[in-house]
Every structure is written in C-alpha cells, then in structure tokens.
Amino acid sequence: MLIDSHTHIDTSRFDADRAEVIAAAFAGGVTRMIDPGCDLPSSQAALLLAKAYPGRIFAGVGVHPHESTTYTPEVEAHLRQMLQEPEVVAVGEFGLDYFRMLSPRDVQREVFCAHLRLAREYNRPCIIHVREAHEDVVELLRAYGQDLRGVFHCFSGDVAQAEECLSFPGFLLSFAGPLTKQGNALPDVARMVPLERVLVETDSPYLVPKPEKARRNEPLFVRHTAAKLAELRGMTLEEIARVTTANAVRLFGLGEIHEAV
Template sequence: MLTDSHTHIDTIRFQEDREDVIQRAIEGGVTRMIDPGCDLASSQAALQLAQEHPGVIFAGVGVHPHDASTYTAEVEAQLRALTKEPEVVAIGEFGLDYYRMLTPRDTQRTVFCAHLDLAREYDLPCIIHVRDSHEDVTELLRAHGKGLRGVFHCFSGTVQQAEECLSTCPGFVLSFAGPLTKQGNELPEVARMVPLDRVMVETDSPYLVPKPERSRRNEPLFVRHTAQKLADIRGMTLEEIAQVTTQNAIRLFSLGDTDATI
C-alpha cells in the first residue's frame, strides 16, 4: 500500500472528476493521501475532503510562500480553529520560495516562523516548501525549529543540501516527487544516500507529472512511478519501498498503527 504524502486534490483542476481520481488511487493501492492547504480557502477545502474520506485523506493547514502576504491575524486565528480538527495532521504547506518571488523575502520569513510556532504549539509536523531558498530555510530552522518534525516536500536539492537538511533537522524526512524520475539533477544520488527511515514519496499533484505518464495533470495514482524509481535506485522491490515510505508517513503524521499496512 502506497501513501501519497503531498497532493492538492482540492484544487479546481480536479473539480470535474475528483471522486474518480480518489477512487483510482485507492484501487491502485494508494490508500492514504495528505492534502496540504496553500491558503485559508484551500486549507478549509482540504479539511472538508478529509472529513468526507476518513482514514484515506488527511489535511494540512497553512499558507504557501506565494500567498504569504495574505497571512493576517484573522487568517492565523482561523487556521488555529482548523488545526483542532482531528483530520488535520500537519501545518503546511509553508516555506520560502525565492524563484518566483511573489511575496517579499522578509514577509515570507516572518510567515515561515509563524507556522513554526503553530507546529510547536499544536505538536504537529511541518510540510515545508523550499525553492531557491535552502540557506534561509536551514538558518530559520536552526534558530526556531529545534525539536520540531516534518518533511522537506518535493526535495529537489543537491546531495550536500540533503545532508545539511538531515543533520540540521533530525526530526525531518525528505520526500521525492516526479523529478526523481527525470534526468538532469542529483536526486538519484540523494535517494541513494538518504536513510530509509527518513524518506517518503509524493505526487504534488496536479503538478510534476512523473515519467512515463504523458498526462498534462498529475494525480495520486501516479505516485507509484516515483516509488518504483526509488525502489530501483535502492535495489529494492516496489512493495518494499511502499511499505517503508508508508510506515514513515504514518509515523510522521500520526496516522495510526504502522503494522496495519503490512
């Protein structure tokens, strides 16, 4: 059984066939999905989906760095209310994105720290977005993230950056998405060195379609391609990688008994 540790099936791109997408995933062995919010509205939508699909979909609540300028005291108060619901298993997705720079760096950093505070207060893991911002993310986690746990979602950095993430944040794991299935990056080397108890797989759907799919839209079922690539790199079977990554997701997000997946 596979876990898609990061999918945005609440988005409008799944509006026409969302239930079919969820059912295809379940029938294909993807029995757990984490849907992180990117702003208040999507956090509310993710929670609603989780409530409609108990034990299958779980929600994260947070504000993506692209939307960090929307993070107000009122938004924070509403996120706090959502966080109290049992289907909410994480704070995020939040982080720093210096590639598109849709929000000033200072605002992104302030909102990043506000999310760390929420994660600490509610004892929930962090789902962290990092793009062209590795140094600042690790700096803030050293200063404000001690004792927290979480995931560097869709990890896309170098071996050196991966080693720094793992050593700086002992409670964090790395999650691989579609880019692992493609050429032109160091991700195979990262996937080879990361400890097995600190790795997960995801789609980040509807984005980052993996090979060999030709679809214009990613979906949770396609996480099997990333899992298969990870298995090939590690010299393991798909079933073994599915078990390991699902156990890691269950442990990180407190989804229940890991033995239930075996």
Template sequence: MLVDSHAHVDAPRFKKDRDAVLRAAFAGGIGYIVDPGCDLESSRAAIALAQSYPGQIFAAVGVHPHEATSYNEEVEAQLRSLARAPEVVAIGEFGLDYFRMLSPRDVQRAVFCAHLELARSCNLPCIIHVRDAHEDVIELLRAHGRGLRGVFHCFSGDVAQAEECLSFEGFMLSFAGPLTRPGNALPAVASMVPLDRVLVETDSPYLVPLPLRARRNEPLFVKHVAQKLAEIRGLTLDEIAQITTANATRLFGLGERHEAV
C-alpha cells in the same frame, strides 16, 4: 500499499472528476493521501475532502509562501482553530520560495517563523516548501525549529543540501516526479537518504512523473516515483512501499488519526 504524502486533490483542476480520480487511486493501492492547504480557503477545502473520505484522506493547514502577504493574526487564529480537527495531521504547506518571489522575502521569512511556532504549539509536523531558498530555510530552522518534526516536500536539492536538511533529526525528505527525470542530483540524494527518513508524493496536479505523458498528475501516479526510488536503492517496489508507508504513518500519525476520525 503506498501513501501519497502530498497531493492537492482539493485543487480546481480536479473539480470535474475528483471522485473518479480518488476511486482510481484507492483501487490502485494508494492507502492514504495527505492534502496540504496553500491558504485559508484551500486548508478548509482539504479538511472537507478528508471528512468525505475518512481514514483515507488527511489534511494539513497552512499558507504557501506565494500567499505569504495574506497571512495575519486573524488567519493564524483560523489556522489554529482548523488544526484542532481530527483530520488535520500537519501544518503546511509553508516555506520560502525565492524563484517566483510572489511575496517579499522579509514577509516570507516572518510567515515561515510564524508557521514553525504554530506547528510547535499544535504539536504537529511541518510540511516545508523550499525553492531557491535553501540557506534561509536552514538558517531559520536552526534558530526557530529545534525539536520540531516534518518533511521537506518535493525535495529538489543536492547531496550537501540534503545532508543539511537531514541534520534536523525529526525531518524527512520527500521525492516527487523530478526524481524520475534526468539532469538533476536527485538520484544521488535518493541513494544516500536513510530509508527511515524518506517519503514519496505526487504534488498533484503538478510534476507528472516519467514515463507518463499526462497533462495532470494524480495520486495514483505516486507508484512511478516509488518505482524509481526502488530501482535506485536496489529494492522491490513492495519493499519501498512498506518503508515509505511506515514512515508516513509514523510522521503524520495516520493510524492514530484513523482511529480518531
């Protein structure tokens, strides 16, 4: 069994065939899927989808840095209320994205810190998005994130950056489709990350892994990321599946939430 630890299956690109995509994933050995929100609407949609697939899909609630300007006290109150649902296993995805800069830097930083406090008060792990903003994320986590746990989703940095992320004992690194692609430092990162702190994901519908040429990523395709990770670590796919499933289950409390749903 594999866990797709980050997949936006609530997204509009799955509207026409969402149930078929999910049936194929579960039939193909994907045991659990974590669907993170990107704003209030998608957070609600993720919960509704999790309620339709109890014990198989779980939700996270949060505001993506692209949408940081939409965050206010009312949104925070709504997220806090949504986080009480038994299907919700994390706060996210949230973070900093200085690549596209769809929200001002100071707003992104303030909303990032607000999410850290929300995760702390809800006693839930964080799902953190980082793009071209590693230094600021580390700075803010050192100042406001001590004692929290979570995952740097779709990790895209180098070994030195990975080591800084892993200095936060409660955090894991998650690999997605870019691990299967040439021209980056991810194989070196995947070689050094402790096996008890690694996850796999698709970030569906984005980042289709090689060797696939599909136009849309799907949870079933997480097996290609897991296979690449297995090759890098000199392990079998089954071994990596067991390791990453145990890690996801431990971080998100999936077994506990399964019983509660």
C-alpha cells in the same frame, strides 16, 4: 500499499472528476493521501475533503510562501481552529520561495516563523516548501525549529543540501516526479538518504512523473516515483511501499487515526 504524502486534490483542476480520481488511486493501491492547504480557502477545502474520506484523506493547513502577504491575524485564528480537528495532521504547506518571489522576502521569513510556532504549539509536523531558498530555511530552522519534525516536500536539492536538511533529526525528505527525470542530483540523494527518513508524493496536479504522458498529475501516479526510488535503492516496489508507508504513518500519526475510524 502506498501513501501519497502530498497531493493538492482539492484544487479546481480536479473539480470535474475528483471522486473518480480518488477512487482510481484507492483501487490502484494508494491507501491514504495528505492534502496540504496553500492558503486559507484551500486549507478549508482540504479539511472538508478529509472529513468526506475519513481515515483515507488527511489535511494540512497553512499558507504557501507565494501567498505570504495574505497571512493575517484573522487567517492565523482560522488555522488555529482547524488545527484542533483530528483530520488535520500537519502545518503546511509553508516555506520560502525565492524563485518566483511572489511575496517579499522579509514577509516570507516572518510567516515561515509563524508556522513554526503553530507546529510547536499544536504538536504537528511541518510540510516545508523550499525553492532557491535553502540557506534561509536552514538558518530559520536552526534558530527556531530544532525541536520540530516534518518533511522537506518535493526535495529538489543536491547531496550537500540533503545532508543539511537531514541534520534536523525530526525531518524527512520527500521525492516527487522529478526523481523520475534526468538532469538533477536527486538519484544521488535518493541513494544516500536513510530509508527511515524518506517519503514519496505526487504534488499533483503538478510534476507528472515519467512514464506518464498525462498533462495532470494525480495520486495514483505516486507508484512511478516509488518504483524509481526502489530501482535506485536496489529494492522492490513492495519493499519501498512498506518503508515509505511506515514513515508517513509515523510522521503524521496516521496509524492511530486510521485505526480509530
């Protein structure tokens, strides 16, 4: 019983077999999944998908830092409208990405803060993307997000950065495919993060985990990341599944929604 806390199953790479991929995930023990939008069209697509799979797929709505220049008052109005839908359980994904710099830094920061305001106003958790921008994310959260909750999705930092992220009591860390690979500090992070503050995800169709050889990630593969996390913590896969499922249910309010459907 696992929850894929971050999958872009709405994207065009699943157009040919989306229903089959979703069915395979459910059959393989993924009970629920969260699909965060990256811009207005993908946020709308995620909501439609959530409505098509009530109680099984949930949506996040937001604008990825790569798309920050598309964030307008009109886009925000649409996000506000969607945040009133029960299937929308999060604001995001949004954040800062200084690696590719597809949007100017000042615009990214401004749009980041706009999402924090939405999260506070609509009482939704944040799904935060961070790449080569850790210090600025921490700075903005300290200034404007101390009272918020959410997840640093696909966490990719080291132990010191993890400790700074965990200094925000409402935030969790989520691990994806990179945890299964060598050459990063994630095993050390996975060992130190409190169990009640950890999630697993695929970020599919990206970041295929080992030992899969597929060119496209999918929600079913979240079990590989969960298995690696279990190995690092000296736990069974079933134990990690229970813990991460409970954490996702608590953070995103899935229990109440799931039971009501």
